[in-house]
Amino acid sequence: MEALLPAGRGQRVIAMTSFVHSFGSGLSLAAGALFFTRIVGLPASQVAGGLFAGAIAGLGAGVYVGRWADRWGPKRVQIAVAACGTVVNTGLLLVHTFWAYLLVSLLSGAVVAASWSTLAPLVRGFGGPTPAVFRGYLRSVGNLAIALGAVAAGFAIQLDTRAAFLTVMIGRSLTYLLSGLILLRLPPFTLQDxxxxxxxxxxxxxxxxxxxxxxxxxxxxxxxxxxxxxxxxxxxxxxxxxxxxxxxxxxxxxxxxxxxxxxxxxxxxxxxxxxxxxxxxxxxxxxxxxxxxxxxxxxxxxxxxxxxxxxxxxxxxxxxxxxxxxxxxxxxxxxxxxxxxxxxxxxxxxxxxxxxxxxxxxxxxxxxxxxxxxxxxxxxxxxxxxxxxxxxxxxxxxxxxxxx
The missing domain is CATH 1.20.1250.20 (MFS general substrate transporter like domains)
Structure with a gap:
């Protein structure tokens, strides 16, 4: 395990939070659309429209939140984004109409984009002289975690019950919460002024x-x-x-x-x-x-x-x-x-x-x-x-x- 983990406490904390976050992404990617079509009862066209609207909302959110990370510190803002992700994804459990789904999709898209723009300063801050290499490590970790999350969601898809899908959606919310808690262990640092x-x-x-x-x-x-x-x-x-x-x-x-x-x-x-x-x-x-x-x-x-x-x-x-x-x-x-x-x-x-x-x-x-x-x-x-x-x-x- 020592050989597989990156060097330094900062890189290990970021790797852990990225793994947890990506595992949650695997859960939602595999089961999210099916949850809204089969359990909530929304037409596939409305689900696709909500996803597209969320992606568009994320375009502007990433730039704004990234600037906040530069001003107030990426660790603090990333933890705040994780907290927002916990609340927003929990809100998905309360969706019963298209308009409620659209609202939560817009918020969810903004959270996803904000997660990336606030992670980038952390990667650069703790990536040493070659942050792109550390980013490559995180991508490997992320792909593995997404695959494991998709496998876990596969059990819910196979059972095809409301309780199973709700478990997956709650699990996604918990991964946001856990990723934020892990970041609390990140050592403080100061970017070059x-x-x-x-x-x-x-x-x-x-x-x-x-x-x-x-x-x-x-x-x-x-x-x-x-x-x-x-x-x-x-x-x-x-x-x-x-x-x-x-x-x-x-x-x-x-x-x-x-x-x-x-x-x-x-x-x-x-x-x-x-x-x-x-x-x-x-x-x-x-x-x-x-x-x-x-x-x-x-x-x-x-x-x-x-x-x-x-x-x-x-x-x-x-x-x-x-x-x-x-x-x-x-x-x-x-x-x-x-x-x-x-x-x-x-x-x-x-x-x-x-x-x-x-x-x-x-x-x-x-x-x-x-x-x-x-x-x-x-x-x-x-x-x-x-x-x-x-x-x-x-x-x-x-x-x-x-x-x-």
């Missing part, structure tokens, strides 16, 4: 950072491939058995858990992140082409193509995640990391909002030509990232007397 709290909305005036955010947002369109595009493609367009969906998700998760930290260690500055983004674009496009070729072959060959495509895609996903973490930290002033992370998350949130529509309009509607258009878009975006990033690099954050 460069006047970040008084910068105003510096991130919204930083053209280089906005360009990085925009390019990364386009690249982030691929994140719905394993959870949205691939399941529909396998069921509706290939001869592969349905269990292939779960197998590909497991393969994707295992690769991320095993390789994310290793890949992140090779990215220590903005130029190396640019090279990683080029590799990401190439790997993602290759993976998408292999997935597309699984449409017509017989079952066994289709499974092999899908597996090869998932491996290539996941390598690209890992490179992209590592590179984007370096951009997020390396291009942002240390003392304004919260608001900069909020802006960076704004681009990622927009990508999450429009990605299902892009996947439906291109690969699912057009078949192979649509897959090729998407693959070329990601390849070109990966190549375009390098000119935006390599000429800007900021010194890593130094801490002032952290308490062990």
């Amino acid at each position: 460069g006047g970040g709290a008084g910068r105003g909305w510096a991130a919204l005036r930083d053209r280089t950072y906005l360009a990085a955010t925009a390019v990364n947002a386009v690249m982030s369109l691929h994140f719905t491939v394993p959870t949205f595009l691939l399941p529909l493609w396998i069921v509706e367009h290939t001869a592969a058995p349905r269990w292939t969906i779960s197998a590909m998700l497991v393969l994707n998760t295992i690769l991320v858990v095993v390789l994310q930290v290793r890949f992140s260690r090779s990215i220590g500055d903005v130029p190396s992140a640019g090279r990683a983004m080029r590799r990401a674009g190439a790997a993602l496009s290759a993976g998408l082409v292999l997935m597309a070729l699984a449409e017509k072959p017989p079952s066994a060959l289709a499974v092999l193509l899908l597996a090869a495509g998932t491996v290539a895609y996941t390598l690209g996903e890992i490179w992209h995640s590592a590179a984007s973490a370096e951009y997020s930290f390396g291009l942002a002033p240390a003392d304004a990391q919260g608001q900069y992370a909020g802006v960076f998350g704004l681009g990622h949130g927009l990508a999450e909002g429009v990605s299902p529509a892009v996947m439906s309009a291109l690969p699912l509607a057009l078949g192979l030509p649509g897959w090729l258009v998407l693959a070329l878009l990601l390849l070109a975006t990966g190549l375009a990232c390098h000119p935006f990033m390599t000429h800007v690099s900021r010194p890593p954050l130094s801490l002032k007397s952290p308490v062990a």
Whole structure:
């Protein structure tokens, strides 16, 4: 266990709270939509509309709360966000109408976005000279926790009873509460003082950072491939058995858990992140082409193509995640990391909002030509990232007397 845990009390506390929070995310991702359709009785279209509205609400919340974290301290604000998450997710248990669901969805979306923008300063503060590597570790931990949460929610889905689903939803609220309590053990620290709290909305005036955010947002369109595009493609367009969906998700998760930290260690500055983004674009496009070729072959060959495509895609996903973490930290002033992370998350949130529509309009509607258009878009975006990033690099954050 000592070898698996990060060094230092601060990193271990952040890793623990991230694991608990991600486990709760796995619970809600697996069972949340089914809870509202099967138990509450809302139509699927209304559930989808609430999720979209929540994602839009989170776009602005992440920037505002990130700025508060810069001004009042990320530890304090992150604990407050966890407390709000506890209350909001408990409120989901009281939903019986669409309007109540919409209100709670808006609040929940704001909490999710705020969690990321307040976590980023903590990652930079305790990540040492290479916060992107620590972020890679947290991503590995998070993927494992999400998978375990989804497995736990699977029992409720199989039982398909109100009591089982309520247990899952209560469990999600408790993970918010527990993650906040764990953060109380985080050692106090002081960010390098460069006047970040008084910068105003510096991130919204930083053209280089906005360009990085925009390019990364386009690249982030691929994140719905394993959870949205691939399941529909396998069921509706290939001869592969349905269990292939779960197998590909497991393969994707295992690769991320095993390789994310290793890949992140090779990215220590903005130029190396640019090279990683080029590799990401190439790997993602290759993976998408292999997935597309699984449409017509017989079952066994289709499974092999899908597996090869998932491996290539996941390598690209890992490179992209590592590179984007370096951009997020390396291009942002240390003392304004919260608001900069909020802006960076704004681009990622927009990508999450429009990605299902892009996947439906291109690969699912057009078949192979649509897959090729998407693959070329990601390849070109990966190549375009390098000119935006390599000429800007900021010194890593130094801490002032952290308490062990």
